[in-house]
Amino acid sequence: MARAAVLVLIVLLAANVWGGRRQLSVRRDAEGQLELVEGWVDGALVTADFNNTINTTGWSFLKIIGPTDVGDDMALAKAAGMAEGAATADLMLMHWKNTLAGFCSKESALCDKVTAFIRANQQFMEESVAKYSESDPFWYQVQLFLAQLEGLVDGYTSTGLEPLTIQQLFLMQISGDLDALQSALSDSGEVGDKVIGAGKCSALVKLLPDHSELFVSHDTWEEYQSMLRIYKLYDLRFSTAGNIAEVVPGHRVSFSSYPGMLLSGDDFYQLSSKLVTTETTFGNSNPALWKYVTPETVFEGIRNVAANRLATSGEEWCRYFSNYNSGTYNNQWMVVDYKLFERGQSSLQDGLLWVLEQLPGKIVMEDQTDMLRTKSYWPSFNIPYYPNIFNESGFAAMEKKYGTWFSWDMSPRAQIFARNHSHVTDMTSMVSLMRYNNFQHDPLSRCNCTPPYSGENAISARSDLNPPDGKYPFGALGHRYHGGTDNKATSSALMEDGSSLGCVATSGPTHRQQPPFQWSTSGYSPKPLGHPDKWEFYPVNLSWDS
Template sequence: MLKVVGASWQKTRIGTYILIGAGLLVVAAFFVAGMDRPEYDGTYCATAFWTEKVGLQIEYWKQQNDLVNIPKGAARICYKDSIYQNGWAQLEIETQRSYPDWVQALGAGMLEGSLTWNNIYNQWLNTIGSACDKDENAQNFCTWLRDTISANYFATKQRALARADHDQYWHQIALYFFQLEGLEAGFKRGASRSRSDVEEEIPFVDFLLMNSAADIQDLKIYYENYVLKEGNGGQSEKNFFLPSATMFTKIFQSEANSGWQLLFGHSSAGSYSSMLRIQKRYKFRYHFSPDQRSNTVPGVDISFTGYPGILGSTDDFYIVKGRQVQSIVAGVAIKNENLDLWKNVPVTEAIPLTARVMAANRISQSRRTWARAMSRHPFTGNKQWVSVDLKKLNALEGSQHSNGGEVENEIDIPTKSEVSADGLIWVVEQLPGLLHVKDVSNSFLNGNTTWVANGVPYFDEILEASRVPAENFSMDLPDGDELNTLESVEKYLRLNGFRGDLLGDESVPYGNIDIKLFSFNAKRGLSDYHAFAGPIFMRFHHNQNEDTLTSESHVVVDLATELEVITERRPVRNDMRAIAMRRGSGPFKWSTVVERIPGAEHEGHPDEWDFDHVSPKWAW
């Protein structure tokens, strides 16, 4: 046809090529449509590259399945927001030791801020933003708090930079602030990149506030009693009487020659508004000093349960690993009625608890050195810590573990009366201006091998100083033989849980908001860890009716038996005025409590918190 209308042979050939190309594209389209497309699980990754000439640049890799081969750069991150699926987001960051430590810290912060910016904003809105605008008193307190923490930040960072060359602890404090500054920069970058118009900007001082969550309650007590000078003469009932976190530790030699085992449980207590949760893993290859020729710190690999925008676990739960260390570090808030302790505390010199703990986690090879690091600046953040050295637990087996497997020594495993494991377990307790530390390994192993901590001081010296009536916070402990599995520890923590939304007309949006469970078998060198998110509730056991065991077995829920057990082991305590685990409590749902607890912000939260446990699978 082209020839008929007078087209040249060259034009005819071009037209033919176009038709052939179009036909090939159609065939290719059918072929591509028939191919299997990759399925992604919502994991997003990015890399921070750095050169002295250009500085830090971030490359985003969108959704990824092959996490192992994400380019390393100075720092790399993979992040998955699965809060609506299982109650947790998951974040993993790795840095490389060939880069200056400040580059690693700044790059890690920028990556985290840019990928988690939306949850950071929601967390700030639900906590700092809403709390500081609640009323005039709250506004006045937040104004004083922001001024105090800002001044503290500038002074502390300058001290850290000045001493970093000669003091490994201060070097880590400086890196904490570099990471925090990177987090704010990354947040702004992420919001801008997503073309999202956030209703309010988050000032840098509020990033400082979010990372001082463990200190703010103490600072509020100081403010009300020593700044306003018209305090009520004691902590309010709400601050003091609401239960703290619960921590369960048991080390025992199991029967059937299974070796020495650790069972550990932890249930955080906090505001329901704070329940945007992240499982984090920081694999930071920092050095002992700014000099890159110095050794890498022992605690390179730190996993913890945390929150958006916060660089440590304000839950106070850490798993710390490295070439020279393998440990569990966890804590609960200590109750304190002695306001006189604040008289000699230099609040303006306080270092945020999160920074202190992360520094101790990184530079400490033993539990003794961890306790020594924590003894510096014990001002705010009243806590009771337990730190367990899993390598010492390995030593009890009389065996040696290596990458090539397990080598048995020809010695008998010591009996309970013969156990000596100095350095296995250290307890650290802090009140304003006071700190007491002790290696409790031998007394623990050769005495009562089960310990439950719920905010009452362990040491007599700290208990006396706190003026806490310990009998008001006792918890019944079942026979030791009943708590030999993670399932039994989980049930125990649930039985002793607190749900502030179940207090009827006096309901408060506060309670135990998670459960973390960890076990370690020293003989096999195996560990198990999983965590539940959300206010805890009783998961009643189901018993099958033996008379109706068919393909569709009839299931009977033995509620009466379960409730009887609860009543026996958890009497109503005077300070709580309710058992908080009443019949039919079930999973927490925001939609059923908003009328009873108005004003509790929960932007970005799922409505119902009925999730199974999560065990993170890390790529690096």
């Protein structure tokens, strides 16, 4: 990187140590090298607009905008990474320290296995990119992702902050895969401190009875240390493949994300192809399947980035995503194709909702539009729907051991969704349902526990409110600094033009029926870097055109 660019960014970061707005461009210098400059510049390869409003909204916002025509894809990818790395560097460092800095510190032998696996996987991807990227759209998008990651490192490094290496930032990209990867490589077949039944996310696809609207909404469930959030828009007109000068259908993507991540991780994506893709995680509790986890695969997040860019339909998205199944970060994916939905139309077109479930060595995917026709909703709550996935993942054994809490149709969230989905009449009531947690009074939140209920048994969990000295049959129901850390919701009206990609986004643990979460009174110490103390934030109406 040019020395002038480094100096410019050090000055910029000195003026914006925390909070406020940063605008950056990446252009070519006189020698044709990429350089970072402050502000918006005509003819730039990429422009970035970053606005940190976490203390007022719970979110920061980042726009990465490229040129309107197909150009030098590799330069565009690297420039996009550079702009993001420089603009969000302080949050990247804080998020790393809050979440991953101590990764693998407990078991050095297992950490060595994970590191060796990741290096072998990177070598496999590099070799496959060299062989196939010129003509294979999937591998071409993998190549561009890796170039964007290189740019992210360069942009971050230009600020002069404490170093983060490309290996550390790659670890951030695959953070969702790490639990499964550690289990696959562990001698026991599972991570030693794994919480039994730990949930990650709730989601709902809801059709109004008169077909006047179709909503898609997602709650992230995560450890509270992760709540340093950035909502992002990338508009990067990459080619579909190295020898095809055709813009990818999903060139414009809006997604909830984190500092230093080139993907969502939650996952919730809205695309210019008018697809919305989202998931909830069910994991894998069957050690016999870990033999299918090998380095000759592509980690989950990179596969979903490629599928998001290339697909024009739900079925096509599932086909792309199924390539080189890693068997890690095993999820139920929902893909809604808003091109196939017409408000007020009495019938629904096939292909409107595709649902995919992944395990090591196995993927099942089907058109589930009939579920919307017959029941008007599709719920998702960390339990597999397809019987063979349910059985092979270990859920059947868990249900036999612990009861209906692990059942697809009788678990607490399944029953709450079944009871309450008909209350949804508009966006406000959709968000209200997705932020619902009345666990002390809702009979569906009760458990064989002391006290006889759990903050985990709700659409948006608040496990921090479970007493530390309570008694619970398994770990997920007990006291943890874990719960629903956000909500995102969109509709056909907000997705209509495929440009504004509007949504309603709420950051932080729910406080609709519960008190706001506050670090200083929580008993947790020390407070994670960069976090507001009190998480009492309200829905933000997000439209990228405005």
